[in-house]
Amino acid sequence: MYHLxxxxxxxxxxxxxxxxxxxxxxxxxxxxxxxxxARGDGRMAPPTLEFxxxxxxxxxxxxxxxxxxEAAYDICTSLGxxxxxxxxxxxxxxxxHYYQGHTRRGVAAALVRSPDGEAEQYSSSLLLYxxxxxxxxxxxxxxxxxxPTVNVMxxxxxxxxxxxxLPTELSGYxxxxxxxxxxxxxxxxLNELVSVFDMGNALTALERxxxxxxxxxxxxxxxxxxxxxxxxxxxxxxxxxxxxxxxxLRYDYPILLDLRSRLRTQSRSTTVDTETRDFYLREAIGHFxxxxxLDADYAPALVNLASAQALLGQSLLENDPNEEVRxxxxxxxxxxxxxxxxxxxxxxxxGEQRTVADALTVLxxxxxxxxxxxxxxxxxxxxxxxxPTEESFTMTEQLAGLSIxxxxxxLPPDLPxxxxxxxxxxxxxxxxxxxxxxxxxxxxxxxxxxxQLLICRAEPGYTGRTAMEIGRDDTRVDVLREYGPPGYTLAxxxxxxxxxxxxxxxxxxxxxxxxxxxxxx
Numbered sequence: 001m002y003h004l005x006x007x008x009x010x011x012x013x014x015x016x017x018x019x020x021x022x023x024x025x026x027x028x029x030x031x032x033x034x035x036x037x038a039r040g041d042g043r044m045a046p047p048t049l050e051f052x053x054x055x056x057x058x059x060x061x062x063x064x065x066x067x068x069x070e071a072a073y074d075i076c077t078s079l080g081x082x083x084x085x086x087x088x089x090x091x092x093x094x095x096x097h098y099y100q101g102h103t104r105r106g107v108a109a110a111l112v113r114s115p116d117g118e119a120e121q122y123s124s125s126l127l128l129y130x131x132x133x134x135x136x137x138x139x140x141x142x143x144x145x146x147x148p149t150v151n152v153m154x155x156x157x158x159x160x161x162x163x164x165x166l167p168t169e170l171s172g173y174x175x176x177x178x179x180x181x182x183x184x185x186x187x188x189x190l191n192e193l194v195s196v197f198d199m200g201n202a203l204t205a206l207e208r209x210x211x212x213x214x215x216x217x218x219x220x221x222x223x224x225x226x227x228x229x230x231x232x233x234x235x236x237x238x239x240x241x242x243x244x245x246x247x248x249l250r251y252d253y254p255i256l257l258d259l260r261s262r263l264r265t266q267s268r269s270t271t272v273d274t275e276t277r278d279f280y281l282r283e284a285i286g287h288f289x290x291x292x293x294l295d296a297d298y299a300p301a302l303v304n305l306a307s308a309q310a311l312l313g314q315s316l317l318e319n320d321p322n323e324e325v326r327x328x329x330x331x332x333x334x335x336x337x338x339x340x341x342x343x344x345x346x347x348x349x350x351g352e353q354r355t356v357a358d359a360l361t362v363l364x365x366x367x368x369x370x371x372x373x374x375x376x377x378x379x380x381x382x383x384x385x386x387x388p389t390e391e392s393f394t395m396t397e398q399l400a401g402l403s404i405x406x407x408x409x410x411l412p413p414d415l416p417x418x419x420x421x422x423x424x425x426x427x428x429x430x431x432x433x434x435x436x437x438x439x440x441x442x443x444x445x446x447x448x449x450x451x452q453l454l455i456c457r458a459e460p461g462y463t464g465r466t467a468m469e470i471g472r473d474d475t476r477v478d479v480l481r482e483y484g485p486p487g488y489t490l491a492x493x494x495x496x497x498x499x500x501x502x503x504x505x506x507x508x509x510x511x512x513x514x515x516x517x518x519x520x521x
Contacts, residue, residue, distance in 0.1 A: 024073050025051040028087065031147075032066070035092050038145035039099065040225035042295025047098050049091070058160050059090050066094045075159045079152065081461075086156055088147035092138035100137070102130040128174050132182050139190040140197070140223055148460070149194050153183040192418045193222060195431040199444050202455045202520065205490055205497050205506055209238035210280070211446065214422030215429075226294040230301045233287030236280045237308055240315075243277035248318055251365045253307040254358035274319065281312040299350065302343035303358045309336035310366055337366050395467040397505055397519050399456050400436035404504070404519045407435065407456055411443070438462035457518035466517065470507070474514045479507055 032049040039046075047064045051073075058072040068091065076086040096102075135153055143149045161168060161176055168176040200215035213235035220228060241249070285308045291301035313332035316325050344359035396403045402410070417428040425447035432441035438461040444453040458464065458472075465471040468482035479498060483505075486498040498507040507517045 024070060028068055028073060028091070031084070031088050032091050034145045034147075035088065035095055035141055038141055038225070039095060040227040040294070041099060042226060042298065043293075044099065047095065055164065058164065059094050061094045061097045064098070066091065066098065068094075071163055072160070075156060075163060078159065079155060082148075082150050082152050082155075085142070085148045085150040086152045088142040088145065089138060089150075089152055090156065092141040092145075093134045094138075095141065096134040096138045097130070100130075100133065102134070128178070128182060131174075131179065132186050135183055135186040136190050136193075137223060139187065140193050143190075143194050143197065144223075149190065151184070151187040153187070154180040157183065191431055193219065195418055195429050195442060196420060198440075198457075199429045199442050199453075199455065202442070202453070202518070203444065204235065205499060206453075206520065207238070208453075209235045211427065211444070213239060213280075213283070214425070214427060215420055217422055218420045224290075224294065226291040226298050226301065229287045229291035229294065230298070230304060233284040233291070233301070233304055233308065236284035236287065237304070237311070240277045240280035240284065240311065243273035243280070244311075244315070245318060248314065249311075251368070252361075253311070253365065254303055254361050274315070278312065278315055281308055281315060284308040285312065297346055297350070299343045299346040299352055299355045299359075302339050302346065303355060303362060306336040306340035306343060306359070306362045309333070309339065310362060310369065314369065333366060333369060337363065340366065397467050397503065399439050399458055399462075399464065399519060404454065404456050404521045407441065408454055408521065411435075411441065417445075454521045455518055456520070458516050460516055462516070466505070470514060470517070472514055472516070476509055476512050479509075479514065 028051055029049055036046045045064060047061065047066050050065050050067045052067055052069050055069060055071045057067075057069070058075075059066070059068050061067075072090060073087065076090065077083045079086050139149060157176060157180055160166075174182070196215050196218050200212050200219065203209075203212035203215060213232055216228060216232040216235065220232065285305060288301045288305035288308060291298055292305070295301075309332045313329040313336065316329035316332065321329065340359045340362040344356050344363070347353070347355035347359060399407070411432055415430050415432060417430050420427045420429060426449075427447055428445045430443045430445075432443070435441045435456070438459040440455075440457045440459055442455040442457075444455075445451070446453075460472065462472065466482075470479055470482055476498075483498075483500060483503070486507075487501040488499050490497040490499065496509050498509065500506070504520050505517065506520065508515050
């Protein structure tokens with residue numbers, strides 16, 4: 001179901017904020033709400049935003065309130081096309097201070113003054129660490145919420161010190177030059193995390209689930225949220241499904257993208273597949289449980305947990321198990337039923353009718369698995385819709401006037417790689433930065449060190465068009481008219497991906513309009 005994939009592909013579909021209310025407070029609140037939703041941490045009550053007129057500290061977190069001063073808002077708007085990224089960065093910075101429980105909270109802690117005007121004294125090293133962590137995790141939170149990743153903090157700091165008339169050196173606090181240097185270094189580290197996130201998105205869209213799951217496990221070492229845990233579990237489930245013997249699974253679980261097409265193409269060794277399959281299923285269960293630890297009322301993770309436990313029960317029963325194994329399988333099916341019923345109860349209370357339907361689908365499958373051959377299984381709604389044909393095009397797709405083959409030939413060698421290690425396997429992702437204005441290049445190297453996946457993406461702001469004259473803000477109807485039905489579509493939050501495997505082209509849509517597209521090889 002589309003809500004189970006949030007926020008893995010959210011960035012691909014996020015559009016710039018367009019507030020209908022032009023007041024500063026309304027714009028700031030809309031950005032703040034998107035950031036809180038992207039955090040997805042239900043262990044703490046979400047903080048509130050207070051927009052204040054006084055000119056004291058730019059932005060800070062006091063208890064469960066984030067305060068944003070109008071002067072700081074105006075500093076952001078003065079940065080032109082980076083205004084939205086700056087505002088998201090400042091607010092995300094404060095949210096990280098709140099969720100991480102930092103002792104001194106603030107985007108520029110040195111700005112906080114005591115009533116008599118004297119600067120407060122803090123531990124310089126602790127302050128610098130907290131500020132660096134808030135820059136790093138705040139930058140990724142903003143990226144996850146769909147705001148552009150821009151190295152904007154050095155400029156924000158310069159403006160704050162100028163507008164607030166502060167000396168560049170304050171006793172007991174890092175100097176402005178030190179703070180800017182840390183911000184620059186933090187941005188480089190943030191880019192690594194963003195590269196992992198973006199390549200995980202691409203691998204998910206291309207149905208390379210086991211590799212994508214490794215990327216998201218890497219991500220979870222630094223950034224935990226209920227949605228990221230849940231979605232990583234979904235990827236492990238997707239990786240496990242093709243490893244069942246053909247004909248074993250007769251029903252579409254709610255988490256499935258396209259179960260039947262996968263089962264028809266199985267050709268692997270059953271012995272090896274059983275071990276790998278059960279590993280993936282147990283990993284999926286662990287991730288769903290962690291999502292529930294972050295938010296006990298997160299019903300989608302409960303539905304997925306029920307599905308994973310039911311699938312593990314089926315896996316254990318597949319090859320004529322002994323009595324002990326059958327007992328374990330029965331326990332897994334019992335746990336699945338308990339969690340599916342709890343998910344339905346939670347979803348009804350929250351008014352999430354789609355999740356209620358998902359939970360009832362799992363309960364229907366479990367009824368059949370427990371021997372009731374008269375039970376009717378509700379029809380699930382697949383997340384992937386596959387069209388029977390995709391047209392071939394003779395025109396070569398280009399970005400910035402170059403085909404992906406030409407781009408591959410011009411990439412500089414020996415750039416730093418980010419190592420993504422999982423299960424004893426080592427993969428890497430390389431970010432080539434802005435190859436051209438608003439064109440991002442990423443390269444994934446698989447665990448063998450030989451296979452590579454190159455992604456060339458037109459970012460929001462790119463003014464070029466595809467070979468068939470499709471560009472940003474064109475409609476889904478426009479894409480289908482020019483390119484015909486895609487090979488398959490992948491539903492996501494607020495939109496979808498249209499995947500054309502023959503053309504090695506993917507369109508990202510939100511609210512029915514193109515936000516970006518990418519070529520792959």
